[in-house]
Every structure is written in structure tokens, then in C-alpha cells.
Amino acid sequence: MTSTKVISEEKIAFDINNIRNDFPILSRKVNGKPLIYLDSGATAQKPKQVIDAIEKYYSEQNANIHRAVHRLSQDITTIYENARTTVQKHINAKHVHEIIFTHGTTESINLVATTFGKKFVNAGDEILITEMEHHSNILPWQQLCEEKNAVLKVVPINSEGELIMDEFKKLLSAKTKIVAITHTSNTLGTINPIKEIISLAHANNIPVLVDGAQSIPHTKVNVQELDADFYCFSGHKVFGPTGVGVLYGKEEWLRKLPNYQVGGGTIKTVSFAKTEYADIPLRFEAGTPNIEGGIGLAVALDYINNIGFENISAYEHELLEYATEKLSVVEGLKIIGTSKNKASVISFVIDKIHPYDIGVILDQLGIAVRTGHHCTQPIMDKFGIPGTVRASLAFYNTKDEIDELVKGITKAKQMLR
Amino acid sequence: MKIEEIENEIIDEFSMFDEWMGKYEHIIEMGKSLPLIEEKYKTDDRLIKGCQSKVWLHSELKDGKIFFTADSDAIITKGLVAMMVRVLSGHTSDEILAAKMDFVEKIGLKEHLSPTRANGLVNMIKQMKLDSLAYKAKV
Incomplete structure (x- = not known):
């Protein structure tokens, strides 16, 4: 489920396993599957220190x-x-x-x-x-x-x-x-x-x-x-x-x-x-x-x-690039919001499938994303869509989780077609 | 068939599925048999509030019984509304108002009854009962 990555060796090492261990909720299961929490834009999880x-x-x-x-x-x-x-x-x-x-x-x-x-x-x-x-x-x-x-x-x-x-x-x-x-x-x-x-x-x-x-x-x-x-x-x-x-x-x-x-x-x-x-x-x-x-x-x-924003930014940027690359090749998937200067938030729509349907199937797979208008209805009007699926990533997420998201979307597409 | 009999029939159908995927595929399949609302009735006043997807519901009174037609722009929601229509449509106001609808819990879709769930299943049932109440007042 996790991969180890050391980004900066001068400061404290950015060890994703250690970081994930700080967040108790990340080890729980949802619908019998390990939780994959991709909704930090709505609210972030809390480290045990907090x-x-x-x-x-x-x-x-x-x-x-x-x-x-x-x-x-x-x-x-x-x-x-x-x-x-x-x-x-x-x-x-x-x-x-x-x-x-x-x-x-x-x-x-x-x-x-x-x-x-x-x-x-x-x-x-x-x-x-x-x-x-x-x-x-x-x-x-x-x-x-x-x-x-x-x-x-x-x-x-x-x-x-x-x-x-x-x-x-x-x-x-x-x-x-x-x-x-x-x-x-x-x-x-x-x-x-x-x-x-x-x-x-x-x-x-x-x-x-x-x-x-x-x-x-x-x-x-x-x-x-x-x-x-x-x-x-x-x-x-x-x-x-x-x-x-x-x-x-x-x-x-x-x-x-x-x-x-x-x-x-x-x-x-x-x-x-x-x-x-x-x-x-x-x-x-x-x-x-x-x-x-x-x-x-x-x-x-x-x-x-203590983790350091230089580590956080570098790691999240890497996650964003990885997720963008993996999601872009999903047939019929369109990313909404393609600015060059982005935080680790990816909104997308899939041809002929309502975001809500995707959200329900992903939830069954233990994957938490947000679906809907995200309290930004004027943006939905602008793009002429009912809503999006949004994966918002934090530094405790991993590339493996992004792979699971892509697999989940593929499964949802099969079921919903 | 009485409402309770239809509910039991649905409980039986769902008991065949051990896995969530089968259940959801069955819900999606049920959506295909939904008596569709006429296009002219797809108006904002027939939209059910509290749904992340759009759900239109229309009801008509024929020979003392209430018949529902509906549609949704989301496939799973359409399946859920189809299930509700299958259970309640073609019954009298009193029968609809008395329906407990606890079969939803029994088929393992309890999470859809939570008020935080944006599919508005709770609101669908409420609207169907409100329509029934309105007809009862008229009769």
C-alpha cells in the first residue's frame, strides 16, 4: 500500500511510512477495504500529535x-x-x-x-x-x-x-x-x-x-x-x-x-x-x-x-504530476482545471457518467473522493457540467493510492456503461 | 401485490448477492425498467431537493391509486428511484403513507438512508408520501 520516498536528507527524512503512521485514521478500513483518503481538500486528516x-x-x-x-x-x-x-x-x-x-x-x-x-x-x-x-x-x-x-x-x-x-x-x-x-x-x-x-x-x-x-x-x-x-x-x-x-x-x-x-x-x-x-x-x-x-x-x-514545506511541496507536486499523467490516459476522462500552476487537487469528469455514480462506486472500494459542485456552482456553470469528481491529495497520500483510484475509475466505468 | 409483498420480493432478489458489485449492478439494472417521466414534466418544480444528481418525480391519480414516473441523470440514483417506484406505485394513498420502507435497510443499502448521503433517497420517499398525502386531501 505504501512506498518509501526520501526527498530531503538534510532536514528530517520524508519517510512516507512514518508520516502515515502519524495519522491513525489512515489505517482503518472502509467497506472492508483499506481507506484511501483523497478528500483532504474538504478536510484534512489529523496526526496523533493533534x-x-x-x-x-x-x-x-x-x-x-x-x-x-x-x-x-x-x-x-x-x-x-x-x-x-x-x-x-x-x-x-x-x-x-x-x-x-x-x-x-x-x-x-x-x-x-x-x-x-x-x-x-x-x-x-x-x-x-x-x-x-x-x-x-x-x-x-x-x-x-x-x-x-x-x-x-x-x-x-x-x-x-x-x-x-x-x-x-x-x-x-x-x-x-x-x-x-x-x-x-x-x-x-x-x-x-x-x-x-x-x-x-x-x-x-x-x-x-x-x-x-x-x-x-x-x-x-x-x-x-x-x-x-x-x-x-x-x-x-x-x-x-x-x-x-x-x-x-x-x-x-x-x-x-x-x-x-x-x-x-x-x-x-x-x-x-x-x-x-x-x-x-x-x-x-x-x-x-x-x-x-x-x-x-x-x-x-x-x-x-517539522516535516518542512520544501519536502511537502516537492512530494505533493510529484503526486500531482503522477496522478495527472495516470488519469489523463483514462478514456473519456477530462480534467477540469489545467493551469500550469496548480496545487494537488484534480477535478475531472467522465464522458456520459454522472460524478455521483463514480463517487458511489469508489466509496464501495474504500476510496474517498468528493463529488458535486464543491461549493463553486459558478465554475460548474462555466464549464457546463453538473459537477466533478475531485481527488485532493495531501502529503500522506501515495502513488499506490493513485493507482487504486485509476483502477476504481476503470471498474466504475465498466459497471456504469 | 401489496407493498409488503413487493418489498419481500426485492429483499429476496438482493439476498442472492454476497458482494456489493452484484447489488449495485442490480440497482443499475432496475433503473432500466423505471417508468420514465414525460419530458414535459421535467420541470424544476418536480425536482427532488437534496440530491447531488437530478431526480424528477411525477405522480398521477388513476382509479384511486397513485402512479409515479421519474427519471435521473445519474444511473445509480435512477436505479434507486426505480426501486422506490416499483414498491409504491399503483397503491392507494393510505397504503403508501403506511409503508415503512425498512426493506432498504434489509437489503444492505442502509448507508443510502443517511441524511448526509447526497442521493436524496430519504427525500424521494418523503416526496412520494407528500404527493400521496396531497391526493388523500383531495379525495
Whole structure:
């Protein structure tokens, strides 16, 4: 089932067997077959280090943070705030208070759309997104535009699933208030030229929000180098727990934004006459947060940094190339999203067969893929398809698993014809 | 045949298959005998919600009995809807409303009844029962 590959001998050796052993779920069976998990784009599996950290939190450390003088509360506050620092360092944010813990990418985007929209968007203004956005980076802006009578502008993509940069340049206007764009497409795998996009927007004094949900698991992100104004991602897609995410915002922007949700934890003093709010980031973190989520996320980031992104990227790229080559020769199979610059995500359709049917047969073989529109219905409309089958690969996948996928597809084709 | 008798007939058919492949091939085969919905009825209001594939369902009342026609753009889904139509079509509102439909579990397709399953089998059954209820109210 597995093959051993040593990519870098200077750092820790990238031993796929050792890595797979870190992920307990990968040894389970599904429908009597060894699980082949090719749905990391939906949610990634968790290494035992993360699982252990969560167990330790509940069995040894549980207390509320920022609340009490007792020992447990003080200890866990320190651990939680250290987790924030881990995130800061991981994405190279300038300040730790630029890291806001949220429930996930979706909440991070909603937070910005709501607060930025309240203060900076008026009737006739424009918000620029792209045709390849996840619904979570469409709907908050669409709703804002409806509320404010603003206009949602959409940068089209070409048949390879790449942004048409000339159209992007044309659509940037004096009315554009913010650009919201994905770093990596969850459906097509396309990695957008985000640095260039930010620099073009900044030349027009327009801030940029980046949906980084699909890039954070695959590449080292440096928010200062990108010069992103806002960068959002989810813990569960980067091998951490569900229900925790991050909103990075440049200090000057976060200070300008009005409150989002308010309540416990967001204040300095409260009276019925006047409330004085806390400073960032706590001003944006109402209520008791997902404490184990924040801690688990930091452990997950430590885990992948220990493997090293140079190893991860090289290995995933090799997997992507291998899968693309093997799938391309399957008769009637068409890959949707053929950009040269791709993350390890492969969406495909098969002539005259509904993606759902393929998904059901693959499931019987223990192979987990995603089928459907992947929360990107505009992309499906663009390509005129009901949905795709998507195999999204992580560094714990192997070439053997890709071979099994190809065999499974061949079997499905035989049954469904 | 009564609903229960048809259910038992299907349980018997599926008991011949030890392996999942046989079961699914049988489902796919059943799809071929589905009384197809007329093209003019393939409208959005006859689409069953909650399916990853499209499923159109139409019902008609004849001599106090309800008859279903349907179609789907996915082959397995079409087989599943065909199985439901085979069981419920041609019966009275009361019979359809009383049908437990627990044979699905007995033939080893329990996973298709999970609400997370995007084929909407649960929604198909619900819609067929809702149609029956509507006819009952009219009668």
C-alpha cells in the first residue's frame, strides 16, 4: 500500500511510512477495504500529535482563558496565546495582535465583509471577486452588495481555469472598495498570482482579502511578502481541529474596522451608559473561543513545519504530476482545471457518467473522493457540467493510492456503461 | 401485490448477492425498467431537493391509486428511484403513507438512508408520501 520516498536528507527524512503512521485514521478500513483518503481538500486528516493535544487539554488543562487568577486558567491562557504566536510566525505576520481566531475561513470572510462593508461600502461602490471563488467568498459579498446597493463585479476565468488577468485589470476601478480572491481554487487547483494581484490593487489603493483555505495546507504563506491586507484560513484543512480558523489583518486595517460580534471577552469596562472595548485582537473574539481548536491548530502547524514545506511541496507536486499523467490516459476522462500552476487537487469528469455514480462506486472500494459542485456552482456553470469528481491529495497520500483510484475509475466505468 | 409483498420480493432478489458489485449492478439494472417521466414534466418544480444528481418525480391519480414516473441523470440514483417506484406505485394513498420502507435497510443499502448521503433517497420517499398525502386531501 505504501512506498518509501526520501526527498530531503538534510532536514528530517520524508519517510512516507512514518508520516502515515502519524495519522491513525489512515489505517482503518472502509467497506472492508483499506481507506484511501483523497478528500483532504474538504478536510484534512489529523496526526496523533493533534489528537493527543486535544485529549491532553480536556484531561489535564481545561479552564476558561483570560478570565481567572487560578492556576489552570493562567496556564491555559498562556498556551492559547502561544498558539496565536505560532500562527503569527507561521504566516510571518508583523504583530501577534494581527491574528484573530475565528471559527474558520467562512467566519473570517464574514467578519471582514460585515465590518468593512458597514464602514467603507456605499451605494454604487464595487466589490471585486472572481469566477472561481468558493461560495463562502461569494455570498458574504453578495449579501453586502444587496444591503448597500453596491455592485458585485466578477473576474472571469479561461478554459484552463485560470484568471484572465487583463479582465482583472479592466475591472479594477475607482469605485472598487475591496478585492476578495482565493489564493488556490478548491475545485480547479489553480494557484492565483496573488502577489501580482495585490500589487495591482494596491496601486489603486484598494485593499485585498485572500481566501487561503486551500493554500495554507500546501505552501508556506508569507503575508508580509504578499502584502495581503486580510488573509483567511481554516484549522481543519491544515491538519488541525474543526471549528477554528484564522483571520489575519494588517494592524492599520483591523483598527479601522468597527466591532463584529460583541460580548464577553471583547471589553475593557462595561456600564449601561458606556462600554470601553478591548484592543485587537480580543475586540473581535466575543465569547469563550474554541480553546482546544486554537491549541490543536498550533500543534498542527508545528507538525507540518517539522516535516518542512520544501519536502511537502516537492512530494505533493510529484503526486500531482503522477496522478495527472495516470488519469489523463483514462478514456473519456477530462480534467477540469489545467493551469500550469496548480496545487494537488484534480477535478475531472467522465464522458456520459454522472460524478455521483463514480463517487458511489469508489466509496464501495474504500476510496474517498468528493463529488458535486464543491461549493463553486459558478465554475460548474462555466464549464457546463453538473459537477466533478475531485481527488485532493495531501502529503500522506501515495502513488499506490493513485493507482487504486485509476483502477476504481476503470471498474466504475465498466459497471456504469 | 401489496407493498409488503413487493418489498419481500426485492429483499429476496438482493439476498442472492454476497458482494456489493452484484447489488449495485442490480440497482443499475432496475433503473432500466423505471417508468420514465414525460419530458414535459421535467420541470424544476418536480425536482427532488437534496440530491447531488437530478431526480424528477411525477405522480398521477388513476382509479384511486397513485402512479409515479421519474427519471435521473445519474444511473445509480435512477436505479434507486426505480426501486422506490416499483414498491409504491399503483397503491392507494393510505397504503403508501403506511409503508415503512425498512426493506432498504434489509437489503444492505442502509448507508443510502443517511441524511448526509447526497442521493436524496430519504427525500424521494418523503416526496412520494407528500404527493400521496396531497391526493388523500383531495379525495
